[in-house]
Amino acid sequence: MDNRTHMHPSTLRLRRLGIDIYQEAVIYMRRDCHVCRAEGFEAQSRVQIAHGEHFIIATLNVVDGDLLAPEEAGLSEAAWRLLGAQEGDVITLAHPRPLESRSHVRAKVYGQRLNGADLLAIMRDVTAGYYADIDIAAFIAACAGDRMDLDETVALTRAMIDVGERIDWDTRPIVDKHSVGGLPGNRTTPIVVAIVAAHGLTMPKTSSRAITSPAGTADVMETMTEVNLDVAAIRRVVAREGACLAWGGAVRLSPADDILIRVERPLDLDSEGQLVASVLSKKAAAGSTHVVIDVPVGPTAKVRTEAAARTLSERLIAVGRTLDLTVRTVVSDGTQPVGRGIGPALEAHDVLAVLRREIRAPQDLRERAVRLAGYVLEFAADVPPGVGYAHAKRILDDGRALKKFEAICAAQGGLREPPRAAYTQPVTAPRAGRIVGIDNRRLARAAKLAGAPRAAAAGIVLHAPIGTGVEQGRPLYTLHAETPGELAYALDYVEGQAPIVEVAPA
């Protein structure tokens, strides 16, 4: 037994500094405090923090000067949450024990295969917050490309499921839908859920917020209803309407994945194995039995070639099979944005326009949603293969989808109209010609500079897709912002760059 803490209690009192570094746990301690001196802690040391029943491991940032009193420690916001701590609470500090699972990460870096127990140990420690971001980065790099085989991908998926919550349902099938991503405005989910639930299938949909994009499905839904549902609320809404459209972050489904993604995105490393585990662990943890996965292919989408889409599809289906999860993949066009709006409220307006069958509804969004809903419907016993599309179209056209969408929102707390931005500015064609290209990446960036997703009404409305002929001075897209400053800022960005929407002489 380690009796050090009894003999020399290394304790400090917590003070709130209000520093948010996303999900990483950091502790701030004075270089000259008795704990740093006794324990030999230095800048970037990993420190074990105990507070009541909670233990976490945090990275030490050393403070010189008067930001903290000598007996005080600060925490990053993530560490406050993990510890459930309050200002003035006393914490106990110690050196963390070496993490055995790190030897598995090392083994993978050196090219060895990992088994289920190895990956479970890694995912456990990742979920507990025991890994520094650099350790996670090394693990991601070691698994990147095609360095995980099928067995390892299955084992990683199972490990991700095992370390989180899991929702069980007493009915089958439980259907779901996922898009692999990278395409602005591709907001088919609310429409698909409405159509599928209107038919009578059970679809308890949880979605993410934007991490690097101008809007996630949860951000879009939040402009229309309450999305912050816990498991009990999800069950209540699903019991009543057969479906929900909730934010997944309030439920701990595959929490390891959330942590890996936080490091994976800024690294910009694609790993097929991790992508598969990420998608399928969330679906399996949500209790899904049948999933349609949309794989958009395009030069600025996540999947860039048809061949890559095929390999990914095969892997998704094979791993799904081992989890008792029926996966159907749909390779779709990922060359340009879907719908008109980019940003939470603007995408919500597109969704409502499709559901309300308005003349101005974007047909490409409608078409994609109906197609995906059709595939999901074919999981139902009463929808034979090949007729799902027609079924889906009928449910949308006769208003049943809209009615179901309204009912789901009512069950989640009421439907409201998404806001409109107070400040708008069109960006026009510099010459007559034809639209030959749209830079999705910079379009998303401009929408974010205008304020999306933080400012719900902010973003961009695209007026014409690739291939459209335009006259000089005709608006190509319009910037939307909630403040004049943000509008001017986004405008500066688009004016200071090569055109985001490229017009070539006809």
Place this chain on the structure above:
Amino acid sequence: MDNRTHMHPSTLRLRRLGIDIYQEAVIYMRRDCHVCRAEGFEAQSRVQIAHGEHFIIATLNVVDGDLLAPEEAGLSEAAWRLLGAQEGDVITLAHPRPLESRSHVRAKVYGQRLNGADLLAIMRDVTAGYYADIDIAAFIAACAGDRMDLDETVALTRAMIDVGERIDWDTRPIVDKHSVGGLPGNRTTPIVVAIVAAHGLTMPKTSSRAITSPAGTADVMETMTEVNLDVAAIRRVVAREGACLAWGGAVRLSPADDILIRVERPLDLDSEGQLVASVLSKKAAAGSTHVVIDVPVGPTAKVRTEAAARTLSERLIAVGRTLDLTVRTVVSDGTQPVGRGIGPALEAHDVLAVLRREIRAPQDLRERAVRLAGYVLEFAADVPPGVGYAHAKRILDDGRALKKFEAICAAQGGLREPPRAAYTQPVTAPRAGRIVGIDNRRLARAAKLAGAPRAAAAGIVLHAPIGTGVEQGRPLYTLHAETPGELAYALDYVEGQAPIVEVAPA
């Protein structure tokens, strides 16, 4: 041209928070400040900071509440240094341009080979501080194990040399000596330098401070003389005495290596390619032409098997050849500490005891130093192969080495006696028997808990090597500390664990 900064200057005023996170550049900004809102910066965003002529890229930590005023920004200590900024200075913030060299890191992660231009681009951006720690971690993981071939190792070494300073000398040979590390107390360098310089060879030695160990050669030398020498001071000392014993950190030799090591050590990933590039880039940048490299082999040393030592030796010699650097490797016993002292002053006392030919001088340290010095001497035109050892021994035995050491210290600012700790406590044998094992890793840990290397006199004195017979109650080692608290703390550690020095019944 990007004219954004002129139209909407994103500026903030600097305030010193005194937060030290080692070498990583971090900026602290309020979530509600005009820059975060206009630029769309979020927690963990990478931010370009301009201050006069200096540009750096830092990671954003977002602050809620009153730690900063809305128009203020804070910086980590590393960022203050890199920017050369002062409290109250105004900085300009912007989104950094995408780093092209990151595509090379990705390529390496995906298993492709990198060429010289790729590696130079990566090392340039690393040295400029443009890489986040997670990017560096991914690069290290991608190069770990044997994933770098000979050509890549040569290219990495050249790239590391090219991005730093280089010292040229107008004489040949310029000799050097390096130990691959992992062995407490292995402080041969000051003795080797003294012997070799006494013979007349030129040996401008730069050494590092401890990063994770209880003492680096620079820490040891600092207990006896001034080590913080710039290039001009190094030239002056070497012109006078033919050698110096300086801290390498004041000279920017292979600065990329310093940054990689900062991430590599906590990751605990060994990469032969990076180890070779790290060692040889520093030697070549220092202007060395002939180097002896000591490779201790043992279960807790950096190199664990004879086979690994052979492969490493071959690689060091082959890469050295392409850099016009003659490398001779010496595989040595790495199973237990060398000398008696562990800690800056305690190791300095061992060094002085050997140089002064005291009866109590540790014979293992003396023997290793003479052997290494002998190999270095054989680089001299007047020392034929096979007689170096005898030459070295004579130079030590007749006092020339001591005289040279005193002269070097005098040239660096004067020789002083290393301090002695005020508080000591022996740890005794729990039973009669024979010493069968010493845990180097935990021994180093106990020395650090006693205060080393921060407290120069702190550390451990070992009283007997492996194989020695001991009686019950006889001291095995003694803890040295500068304060009673640190002594008690180190004692707690050694008492709360399995024995660090293992005694088996005879």
